[in-house]
Structure formats: C-alpha cells, structure tokens
Amino acid sequence: MFVRSLVRTALLLCLPLPVFADAGVLNAADTAWLLTATALVLFMTLPGLALFYGGLVRSKNVLSVLMQCFAVTGMVSVLWLLYGYSGAFGHGGAMQPWYGGFEKIGFSGVDRAALAGTVPETVFAMFQMTFAIITPALIVGGFAERMKFSAMLWFSALWLTLVYVPVCHWVWGGGWLADLGLMDYAGGVVVHVNAGVAALVAALVLGRRRGFPDTQMMPHNLTMTVTGAGMLWVGWFGFNAGSALAADGNAGMAMLVTHLGAAAGAMTWMAIEWMRHGKASVLGVVTGMVAGLGTITPASGYVGPMGALAIGVVAGGVCFAATQYVKRVLKIDDSLDVFPVHAVGGAAGTVLVGVFAAAGLGGVGFNAGGMGQQLQVQLIGVATTALWSGALSYLLLKLIDKVIGLRVDAEIETGGLDIGLHEERGYNL
Numbered sequence: 017m018f019v020r021s022l023v024r025t026a027l028l029l030c031l032p033l034p035v036f037a038d039a040g041v042l043n044a045a046d047t048a049w050l051l052t053a054t055a056l057v058l059f060m061t062l063p064g065l066a067l068f069y070g071g072l073v074r075s076k077n078v079l080s081v082l083m084q085c086f087a088v089t090g091m092v093s094v095l096w097l098l099y100g101y102s103g104a105f106g107h108g109g110a111m112q113p114w115y116g117g118f119e120k121i122g123f124s125g126v127d128r129a130a131l132a133g134t135v136p137e138t139v140f141a142m143f144q145m146t147f148a149i150i151t152p153a154l155i156v157g158g159f160a161e162r163m164k165f166s167a168m169l170w171f172s173a174l175w176l177t178l179v180y181v182p183v184c185h186w187v188w189g190g191g192w193l194a195d196l197g198l199m200d201y202a203g204g205v206v207v208h209v210n211a212g213v214a215a216l217v218a219a220l221v222l223g224r225r226r227g228f229p230d231t232q233m234m235p236h237n238l239t240m241t242v243t244g245a246g247m248l249w250v251g252w253f254g255f256n257a258g259s260a261l262a263a264d265g266n267a268g269m270a271m272l273v274t275h276l277g278a279a280a281g282a283m284t285w286m287a288i289e290w291m292r293h294g295k296a297s298v299l300g301v302v303t304g305m306v307a308g309l310g311t312i313t314p315a316s317g318y319v320g321p322m323g324a325l326a327i328g329v330v331a332g333g334v335c336f337a338a339t340q341y342v343k344r345v346l347k348i349d350d351s352l353d354v355f356p357v358h359a360v361g362g363a364a365g366t367v368l369v370g371v372f373a374a375a376g377l378g379g380v381g382f383n384a385g386g387m388g389q390q391l392q393v394q395l396i397g398v399a400t401t402a403l404w405s406g407a408l409s410y411l412l413l414k415l416i417d418k419v420i421g422l423r424v425d426a427e428i429e430t431g432g433l434d435i436g437l438h439e440e441r442g443y444n445l
Contacts, residue, residue, distance in 0.1 A: 043134035049263035050135050056254025057146035061153050062089055064251050067244030069157055072352050075236040076432025077161045078442040088153045088172050096145045103181040105189045113192040116185045133261055151180050151207045157352030158215025159222050165437045167422045179408045183210055183401055197384030198397040202259040204314025204366035205401040212359020213402045214409040221413040222423050224349035238298055245302035252309045256316035270316040273324035280328025281308020288336050307335035307357050311365035318369055320378025327368050335361050363398045370394040
C-alpha cells in the first residue's frame with residue numbers, strides 16, 4: 017500500500033494541472049466532467065477527424081481515410097492497455113526522466129478504487145487514451161491516398177510506442193521536460209508538433225502523389241469536411257478544458273480561450289484569403305479554425321482571453337503562410353496540410369505560452385522564472401520533440417519500407433485505395 021501510495025502521489029505531481037483540490041478524495045463533479053471530456057475527445061477522432069479528412073481527399077480514397085482513423089482508434093486502444101499507459105504515466109524508477117516503466121502494464125493497479133487526483137484512475141487513463149488515439153490519426157493526413165494499409169498499421173503502432181509514449185511521459189508523466197518547467201497544457205508538443213513533424217517526414221519519404229503538383233486534387237466533399245470541422249471544434253473543449261481534470265475555474269477559462277483561439281484563427285485565415293483572392297473560401301475558414309485550435313492548445317490553461325485572441329490571430333496568419341510555402345514553394349505533398357497547420361501551429365502556441373502566460377497579460381505566471389527563461393524552456397521542448405519525432409519517424413518508415421513496402425503500386429493509386437485495398441467504394445455511381 018505504501019508503494020502504491022507513492023506511485024499515485026508521483027502521478028498527481030506530473031498531471032497537467034497546477035493544483036489539485038482535495039487530492040486523493042473522489043470528487044463527483046470532477047469525475048462527471050472528465051467522463052464527458054473523454055467522450056468529447058474520442059468524438060474528435062470518430063467521427064470528427066475522420067469526416068474532416070474524408071471530405072478533403074478524392075472520392076476514390078474516402079473510405080481508406082475513414083478506415084485508417086477507425087483502425088488506429090482500435091489498435092491504439094489495445095496498445096494503450098497493454099503498455100502505453102504504463103510507459104507514459106507509470107514511474108520508471110531510475111529511468112523516470114525518460115520513460116514510465118512497466119508497473120502499470122495491462123492497467124495493473126488501475127481498479128475501481130484507484131484515484132488520480134480527484135477522479136478515478138480508470139477515467140484518467142481513458143482520457144489520456146483518447147489523446148494517444150488522435151495523435152497518430154492526425155499523421156494520416158500527411159500520407160493520405162498513397163500508403164499501404166498494412167504499412168500504416170505498422171507505422172502507427174511503432175510510432176505510438178517509440179515516439180508518442182516517451183514524449184508524453186517527458187511532458188505529462190513527470191519526465192525531464194516536466195522537471196525543466198515546460199508549459200504544455202493539452203498537447204502543443206505532445207500532440208501537434210509530434211504528429212505534424214511525423215506527417216512531414218512521411219510525405220517526404222513516400223514522395224508525392226501521382227500527378228502532384230501539376231494535377232489539381234480538389235476535396236471531393238467539402239460538406240463532409242465542414243461537418244467534421246464542426247465536430248472538431250466542439251470536441252476540442254474536451255481536449256483542452258478536460259485537461260484541467262476538474263470542474264472548476266481552470267476548466268472554464270480553458271474552454272473560453274479555446275473557443276476564442278479557434279474563432280480568431282478562422283477569421284484571420286478568412287480575411288487573408290479575402291484580401292489576396294477577393295473571396296473567402298469554406299476550406300480556408302475551417303482550416304483557420306483548426307489552426308487556431310492547435311495553436312491555443314498548449315496555452316489554453318495558462319493564458320487569458322486577450323492572450324487567446326492574439327494567439328488565434330497569429331495562428332491564422334502563420335499557418336496560412338506555412339501552408340502556402342510548403343505546398344507552393346517547397347512542393348512537398350503533405351496531402352492534408354498536417355505539418356503547416358499542426359506542427360507550425362503547435363510550435364507557435366507552445367512558444368507564445370512563454371509570453372502570454374505572464375500575469376501582467378492576464379495569464380497564470382511562469383513555471384521557469386521570468387519570461388526569458390520560460391521562452392528558452394518552451395523552445396527546448398519544441399526543438400527536442402521535433403528532432404525526436406522526425407528522426408524516429410524517418411527510421412521507422414525506412415524500416416517498414418524495406419520489410420513490407422510503404423506505398424501502394426501505381427495501379428492501385430490510380431484506381432483508388434478504396435477499391436484497391438478494401439474492395440469497397442464510398443459511393444455507388
């Protein structure tokens with residue numbers, strides 16, 4: 017019992033919440049809110065992200081994207097039970113700065129009586145599972161329309177194990193970045209930089225889709241994309257406000273600034289398009305919204321409303337410019353703009369925490385001393401996550417390519433992954 021108590025105490029200290037009220041005593045309101053937030057985050061992937069991505073690809077590949085999101089959800093859930101949760105949130109002893117160890121393998125000790133702060137540990141473990149699900153699912157957008165289904169499964173499983181779990185532990189599991197004082201409330205580096213860099217590497221390793229960039233590859237169903245985007249916006253309240261792990265003022269402020277960041281990102285992207293092209297596009301406004309959400313995510317528990325407005329405006333402008341540069345200048349075929357929206361947005365938001373978390377700007381103050389020191393820590397978090405994700409993703413992709421091959425053959429790519437890989441069609445024409 018003493019050892020288990022120490023383990024739970026260590027877990028409490030590493031959760032992404034500055035203060036726990038009544039730690040160690042179950043709070044029904046906190047539990048009810050986290051149950052709701054968990055459902056909202058899962059709703060972000062299924063159906064939110066699946067529909068958002070599905071509408072952006074060509075009609076011959078819509079089912080392949082939906083299938084990938086569903087398969088990732090199922091596979092990651094099982095792996096999180098077997099060892100992912102333990103690696104991220106267990107106590108690794110001498111390896112604690114780097115990895116959570118094996119004490120919670122198979123959810124060992126995660127029973128009805130176990131608490132994480134004021135909520136059941138079962139609920140906390142499930143909440144964190146939904147983060148582990150959506151992060152590799154985001155990467156799907158980088159290689160959409162050209163990766164083998166088997167290769168996608170192997171890459172997602174290995175990437176979760178070797179990239180996501182360690183980074184999650186570094187930041188939220190009491191690892192070395194947490195000790196350094198990194199402020200990442202709900203996943204600027206853990207989710208968005210991590211996934212966005214992996215998506216860019218995947219796009220580079222696989223190469224461009226046949227016909228890119230000379231052939232236009234327009235979204236086949238923007239109605240589906242907008243529907244998915246709306247689900248993402250709503251689900252993101254669970255993502256950010258749920259990370260308070262309590263039904264309190266922290267959750268309320270996180271929800272408020274999340275909404276403001278999304279709104280400012282959408283309006284900024286729309287305004288830039290309108291000024292440049294004379295028209296505002298539906299695709300632009302929903303992409304700006306997602307950019308705003310990704311950028312406010314690391315800051316959502318630390319900034320005030322005006323800080324969120326500024327971060328959302330930065331998100332719309334910076335992510336728009338990054339999207340244009342990656343696609344038009346570098347001509348990298350990151351199919352659904354995962355890197356410029358998520359990695360660039362997540363990095364920008366993580367760095368801006370070091371500014372707008374200042375108490376004088378309506379924030380909660382800094383973990384690592386003054387603004388200069390906090391900015392340095394934030395930059396270290398972004399850089400090390402990007403390097404770790406980029407290097408490991410490249411090695412994993414090369415290994416899988418050598419063993420089973422990454423890319424579908426030309427005939428399947430031309431005919432579409434739906435019929436070529438799944439013997440089904442999204443639409444009966």
